[in-house]
Amino acid sequence: MIFLLQVLVNIGNHFDLKASVFQAPRRGIYSFSFHVVKVYNRQTIQVNLMHNEYPIISAFAGDQDVTREAASNGVLLHLEREDRLYLKLERGNLMGGWKYSTFSGFLVFPL
Amino acid sequence: MIFLLQVLVNIGNHFDLKASVFQAPRRGIYSFSFHVVKVYNRQTIQVNLMHNEYPIISAFAGDQDVTREAASNGVLLHLEREDRLYLKLERGNLMGGWKYSTFSGFLVFPL
Amino acid sequence: MIFLLQVLVNIGNHFDLKASVFQAPRRGIYSFSFHVVKVYNRQTIQVNLMHNEYPIISAFAGDQDVTREAASNGVLLHLEREDRLYLKLERGNLMGGWKYSTFSGFLVFPL
Numbered sequence: 001m002i003f004l005l006q007v008l009v010n011i012g013n014h015f016d017l018k019a020s021v022f023q024a025p026r027r028g029i030y031s032f033s034f035h036v037v038k039v040y041n042r043q044t045i046q047v048n049l050m051h052n053e054y055p056i057i058s059a060f061a062g063d064q065d066v067t068r069e070a071a072s073n074g075v076l077l078h079l080e081r082e083d084r085l086y087l088k089l090e091r092g093n094l095m096g097g098w099k100y101s102t103f104s105g106f107l108v109f110p111l
Numbered sequence: 112m113i114f115l116l117q118v119l120v121n122i123g124n125h126f127d128l129k130a131s132v133f134q135a136p137r138r139g140i141y142s143f144s145f146h147v148v149k150v151y152n153r154q155t156i157q158v159n160l161m162h163n164e165y166p167i168i169s170a171f172a173g174d175q176d177v178t179r180e181a182a183s184n185g186v187l188l189h190l191e192r193e194d195r196l197y198l199k200l201e202r203g204n205l206m207g208g209w210k211y212s213t214f215s216g217f218l219v220f221p222l
Numbered sequence: 223m224i225f226l227l228q229v230l231v232n233i234g235n236h237f238d239l240k241a242s243v244f245q246a247p248r249r250g251i252y253s254f255s256f257h258v259v260k261v262y263n264r265q266t267i268q269v270n271l272m273h274n275e276y277p278i279i280s281a282f283a284g285d286q287d288v289t290r291e292a293a294s295n296g297v298l299l300h301l302e303r304e305d306r307l308y309l310k311l312e313r314g315n316l317m318g319g320w321k322y323s324t325f326s327g328f329l330v331f332p333l
Contacts, residue, residue, distance in 0.1 A: 035184045058322045060290040068171040073257045076326045100169045104187045106219045108328045146295045179282040183294055211280045215298045217330045
């Protein structure tokens with residue numbers, strides 16, 4: 001049996017990192033991926049995928065010359081029931097918005 | 112039970128966006144991801160993932176100084192049977208080719 | 223039933239491409255994705271996903287002006303039992319390190 005953890009798509013500009021927390025419904029291996037797009041912003045950003053307050057993986061976007069650039073990464077994780085996963089903007093800001101950003105997770109393999 | 116929607120890998124330079132349409136074999140949650148690589152092309156491209164003629168997510172590649180750059184994104188989607196998914200080049204062109212581009216989708220969770 | 227092929231996360235700087243080989247435990251369709259991050263390195267890198275010594279997909283990172291940039295791609299593959307999958311640095315080097323790189327694979331659909 002496969003459980004879907006959550007589906008989250010950000011079409012508009014209203015993505016709230018802090019409010020977007022996955023909570024694992026059961027023990028298992030989960031797949032997570034994210035693409036955080038910075039818009040009209042020359043700063044370097046660092047986005048961390050957090051697991052219960054600890055950073056697991058990071059992604060970067062630091063190009064000076066493009067209007068939109070994604071900080072992307074993905075990972076498989078062994079989670080316990082009620083473990084929490086969320087994105088944290090570790091460096092930089094998203095003043096220009098982050099339209100088109102996505103954050104997805106699903107259960108691959110229950111344990 | 113898990114259904115694989117389709118497997119599509121573009122090793123060569125013969126990827127045809129319009130001809131590459133996923134059609135959902137059944138209702139469920141599907142995972143889609145794409146990496147569209149532009150080659151020797153200074154234009155900014157925007158690639159949309161289309162769901163029955165509606166754009167769901169977008170990705171961008173706009174760097175002026177690199178010979179190959181990918182516009183990447185991914186998403187989980189709730190599809191009905193026979194829903195159609197495909198990539199659309201919303202902006203720019205792929206005159207230099209898009210060798211190494213990939214587009215993948217599979218059923219995560221039947222409903 | 224779903225089998226997880228392997229979980230591999232590189233938090234530190236000790237990722238060894240050559241030693242990180244997935245071997246398929248059974249016949250089926252597998253999903254693979256990788257994000258290889260080059261750090262403080264102006265060279266263009268090309269990373270290949272290898273399937274039993276043959277390149278399947280490639281990814282590139284070639285920006286001159288950023289301190290960290292990822293070469294990312296992903297694919298669904300039909301594997302036979304004991305097929306081997308690994309990453310190969312086809313071009314460039316990773317002298318500055320590749321902290322934050324990830325390589326993930328799991329069985330989507332047994333055959």
